[in-house]
Amino acid sequence: MDTCPKCQSLLQIGTSYMTFENDDTPDKPTVAYTNLPMICLNKECEDYGGENVFKPRVVVETVRNKVN
Numbered sequence: 501m502d503t504c505p506k507c508q509s510l511l512q513i514g515t516s517y518m519t520f521e522n523d524d525t526p527d528k529p530t531v532a533y534t535n536l537p538m539i540c541l542n543k544e545c546e547d548y549g550g551e552n553v554f555k556p557r558v559v560v561e562t563v564r565n566k567v568n
Contacts, residue, residue: 504542507547509542511538512541512553514539514549514556515554518534532566532567532568533567535563535564537562538562538563540558547560
C-alpha cells in the first residue's frame, strides 16, 4: 500500500524492526522478518502517525518481509 486508505495521502516508513519465528525451537529453522510500519503523513487524517516516527500514534499497515 502506498497511500492511506482513509485520505489517500502518501505513507511514510516508520522505524523498522526485526521479528523472528521458531527462534525458541531447535527442531525448526529460525525465520527472520523485517517489519516496516507505514505511517500516514496527513495531519488532517484520523490515522495521522504523528511527528515521532519512533513512536507513531497510528500505524496504518506493517509491511513484513522475510529475510531468510
